[in-house]
Amino acid sequence: MDLLPSPTQIDTIDAIASYLREKLPVARYQAFSYDTLDTPGGALKEVAALGWFGFALDEALGGSGGALTDEMLMMREVGRHVAPLWIPGGVLGARIAALAGKQELAAALLEGRASVAIATASGERPASTTTRSGRIHVIGAERAQYAVLVDVEGALLLDLSRLRLQPAPCIERQLSLHHAELADGSVVAAVPVAKDNLFVRQTILMAAMQAGNCEATRDMAVEYAKVREQFGRPIGSFQAISHMCVDMALRCEQAWTQLSYACLAFEEGAPDAAFQVAAAAVLANRSAIDNARANLQVHGGIGMTQAHDVNYFLKRSHVVETLTGGSFMHLDAIMETAGATQNAGPMVVGA
Amino acid sequence: MDLTFTTEEKNFRDQVATWLRENVTKEERPPEGIEAADFDRAWQKKQFDGGWAGIAWPKEYGGRGLSPLQQLIWHEEYVKARAPYIGMCFLAVNQVGPKLMLEANAEQRAFHLPSILRGESLWCQGYSEPGAGSDLAGLRTKAVVEGDELVINGQKVWTSYAQYCDYQEMLVRTDPSAPKHKGITFVIVDLKNTKGIDIRPLELMSGGKHFSEVFYDDVRVPLANVVGSLNDGWKVTVASLAFERGTAFMAEQIDMANKVEGLIQYAKEHPAPGGRKNAIEDDEFRRRLAILRAEVAAMRAMSLASVSRIQREGKPGPEGSLTRLFFGQLTQSIWRTGMDLLGPERLELSPMAQGITHPYLRTFCNTISGGSAQIQREVYATRVLGMPKTR
Numbered sequence: 236m237d238l239l240p241s242p243t244q245i246d247t248i249d250a251i252a253s254y255l256r257e258k259l260p261v262a263r264y265q266a267f268s269y270d271t272l273d274t275p276g277g278a279l280k281e282v283a284a285l286g287w288f289g290f291a292l293d294e295a296l297g298g299s300g301g302a303l304t305d306e307m308l309m310m311r312e313v314g315r316h317v318a319p320l321w322i323p324g325g326v327l328g329a330r331i332a333a334l335a336g337k338q339e340l341a342a343a344l345l346e347g348r349a350s351v352a353i354a355t356a357s358g359e360r361p362a363s364t365t366t367r368s369g370r371i372h373v374i375g376a377e378r379a380q381y382a383v384l385v386d387v388e389g390a391l392l393l394d395l396s397r398l399r400l401q402p403a404p405c406i407e408r409q410l411s412l413h414h415a416e417l418a419d420g421s422v423v424a425a426v427p428v429a430k431d432n433l434f435v436r437q438t439i440l441m442a443a444m445q446a447g448n449c450e451a452t453r454d455m456a457v458e459y460a461k462v463r464e465q466f467g468r469p470i471g472s473f474q475a476i477s478h479m480c481v482d483m484a485l486r487c488e489q490a491w492t493q494l495s496y497a498c499l500a501f502e503e504g505a506p507d508a509a510f511q512v513a514a515a516a517v518l519a520n521r522s523a524i525d526n527a528r529a530n531l532q533v534h535g536g537i538g539m540t541q542a543h544d545v546n547y548f549l550k551r552s553h554v555v556e557t558l559t560g561g562s563f564m565h566l567d568a569i570m571e572t573a574g575a576t577q578n579a580g581p582m583v584v585g586a
Numbered sequence: 587m588d589l590t591f592t593t594e595e596k597n598f599r600d601q602v603a604t605w606l607r608e609n610v611t612k613e614e615r616p617p618e619g620i621e622a623a624d625f626d627r628a629w630q631k632k633q634f635d636g637g638w639a640g641i642a643w644p645k646e647y648g649g650r651g652l653s654p655l656q657q658l659i660w661h662e663e664y665v666k667a668r669a670p671y672i673g674m675c676f677l678a679v680n681q682v683g684p685k686l687m688l689e690a691n692a693e694q695r696a697f698h699l700p701s702i703l704r705g706e707s708l709w710c711q712g713y714s715e716p717g718a719g720s721d722l723a724g725l726r727t728k729a730v731v732e733g734d735e736l737v738i739n740g741q742k743v744w745t746s747y748a749q750y751c752d753y754q755e756m757l758v759r760t761d762p763s764a765p766k767h768k769g770i771t772f773v774i775v776d777l778k779n780t781k782g783i784d785i786r787p788l789e790l791m792s793g794g795k796h797f798s799e800v801f802y803d804d805v806r807v808p809l810a811n812v813v814g815s816l817n818d819g820w821k822v823t824v825a826s827l828a829f830e831r832g833t834a835f836m837a838e839q840i841d842m843a844n845k846v847e848g849l850i851q852y853a854k855e856h857p858a859p860g861g862r863k864n865a866i867e868d869d870e871f872r873r874r875l876a877i878l879r880a881e882v883a884a885m886r887a888m889s890l891a892s893v894s895r896i897q898r899e900g901k902p903g904p905e906g907s908l909t910r911l912f913f914g915q916l917t918q919s920i921w922r923t924g925m926d927l928l929g930p931e932r933l934e935l936s937p938m939a940q941g942i943t944h945p946y947l948r949t950f951c952n953t954i955s956g957g958s959a960q961i962q963r964e965v966y967a968t969r970v971l972g973m974p975k976t977r
């Protein structure tokens with residue numbers, strides 16, 4: 236048993252983190268004017284060249300044959316920088332194309348020749364990958380060619396040019412958002428859950444982004460509490476603030492360690508994997524949102540401004556919560572899956 | 587202790603309701619910008635002309651000279667009639683007015699109070715600075731006396747609506763050598779007719795240029811604009827803080843019932859995220875909404891208790907800090923519940939002041955502006971509970 240990353244993994248994480256810090260830092264948003272969208276530019280090809288889209292894809296399918304834990308570690312860094320959602324989009328899209336046997340398409344996505352947005356079922360008649368109908372929201376469709384739609388029954392890769400997309404303002408202003416009616420004719424690749432559980436995969440990747448997000452806000456809050464002075468002292472010297480920061484750290488530990496456990500449980504096919512993943516999703520969502528809120532409070536007035544980084548993390552935490560399938564479905568899953576106490580043996584209430 | 591209103595109060599309520607029914611415009615309040623400023627002025631003027639501005643203000647300043655309870659009745663009916671948000675008249679009507687009544691000289695009162703009630707002057711508050719937020723008394727914007735003028739140099743920040751306002755109430759440091767609470771002066775600045783003021787609007791993360799940075803470069807203001815005496819500004823501010831924390835938000839407090847009922851309506855009409863039943867039939871949502879209803883009821887009861895105290899003692903009590911703290915937390919939990927109700931729809935930003943996502947983002951400032959939640963707790967802990975001071 237070892238819940239911590241290996242030395243090789245640590246090197247990889249460092250490389251990923253330094254690329255993101257340099258090329259796609261959260262501060263990129265500060266330069267955006269009111270209606271600038273964070274669309275894929277030159278970074279798409281670079282990220283592809285670094286092999287990010289095929290990290291955990293079999294070598295036979297054009298990937299590097301790594302583990303899901305590798306991808307999870309990568310997405311944690313992506314979350315830490317509020318980095319573009321075409322990164323998880325590309326990871327999921329390339330996998331769907333490859334597993335569906337669309338080698339050309341998979342190669343195009345792995346090489347960053349096209350960008351993949353993320354769709355999510357929404358509205359009163361939410362879309363299903365089985366019926367291939369119903370309503371969806373698509374995040375990041377602007378200047379993207381494809382979108383992934385994943386649910387508990389399967390995963391689809393959609394050709395965006397065959398959907399009638401209606402724009403809507405996104406809570407995270409830098410993201411393009413559209414709604415649409417899912418059309419059967421837009422499906423270019425499909426993978427049923429029996430072949431590959433992309434829903435769990437997407438949940439783990441999104442939860443990893445949440446974990447990175449809540450670690451970043453913890454670090455921002457701690458840093459600010461040390462340098463911002465009021466009443467002649469750093470505000471971190473007031474317990475109201477330092478305790479808030481400790482609670483933020485606790486949420487990070489909960490989210491990340493539970494997610495690491497869940498990811499390994501899933502990869503190893505543990506009987507309680509479904510429960511562990513659902514628990515990880517719930518905690519990651521809650522931690523990211525609550526930390527983002529606490530970070531705003533620690534920053535005071537400046538946290539309310541559009542120009543400061545604080546708000547981007549808050550908005551992203553809500554966007555990504557939606558992309559895990561939403562916390563409610565995972566809460567239900569926790570109660571529907573056996574296994575919470577499976578390893579510990581039967582528990583006697585009141586003993 | 588009783589809940590009955592006198593015949594006079596009941597009649598008053600009927601009159602208010604009738605007037606509001608006949609006069610509340612169907613037109614939506616523009617959420618921001620100069621259009622909002624114009625709208626707010628016009629609506630304030632209409633209330634004044636109808637005899638409804640400054641219900642509890644003395645008659646000599648253009649008010650009605652009625653009781654705080656009647657003011658509360660007005661707020662209740664106002665909210666019921668879905669009359670527009672007070673907007674940019676908020677500071678002038680709810681805070682500057684009461685402050686000037688307490689602290690300003692006769693000339694200042696006669697000049698400013700009637701025009702505030704008529705909606706002719708919009709005010710902003712120049713207190714916070716980059717280095718002085720929670721620690722307001724740490725402010726550094728400097729003013730020196732030259733002849734019969736004050737010359738101001740420095741910077742304020744987060745000044746709500748500065749770009750639209752006519753006047754600014756301002757705190758400046760006039761004696762740098764005195765202990766920090768002792769060297770501050772309270773002064774009124776005519777924003778429209780004074781040189782050297784540079785207002786740079788800043789955008790809120792929920793959208794809209796709500797507040798500004800304001801820079802002062804050799805800004806000359808007549809000494810006659812000082813309220814109270816030189817170096818006595820802290821006292822002027824503190825004297826009126828109770829109004830700010832106690833009663834200024836009464837209309838918004840009462841309006842929270844509308845917000846919760848709005849969410850309940852939404853829950854009746856929409857499925858719970860990931861669920862097949864409408865959200866209102868989902869036990870979790872049903873109970874969370876029930877708690878919000880209960881808390882809103884308590885908020886109203888707290889407002890009524892405040893008014894009772896003002897009626898009896900002439901001023902709001904120290905419970906103001908608690909009311910403000912509760913208000914901030916409650917608005918945030920109302921909209922957090924709203925976000926959860928939305929499910930994937932939460933991806934969409936609603937138009938300003940409508941729907942759920944915009945108000946959700948907007949309410950984060952309710953535990954920051956006007957004294958953060960931490961500061962409200964600290965004030966209550968030390969001043970009311972008698973806890974030892976940590977600083």
Ligand SMILES: Cc1cc2nc3c(=O)[nH]c(=O)nc-3n(C[C@H](O)[C@H](O)[C@H](O)COP(=O)(O)OP(=O)(O)OC[C@H]3O[C@@H](n4cnc5c(N)ncnc54)[C@H](O)[C@@H]3O)c2cc1C
Binds near residue numbers: 712746
């Ligand atoms: C929407 C909005 C509108 C505003 N409008 C105006 C306006 O019109 N005019 C105006 O003058 N100001 C205005 N403000 C400013 C507001 O009053 C300040 O933001 C507020 O007082 C906090 O100050 P700060 O932002 O400098 O935060 P800081 O004081 O730096 O606080 C940062 C954090 O430290 C905490 N903290 C500070 N001191 C202590 C302590 N002793 N114990 C425990 N915790 C502490 C705070 O609670 C906060 O969490 C507005 C702010 C907002 C958000």
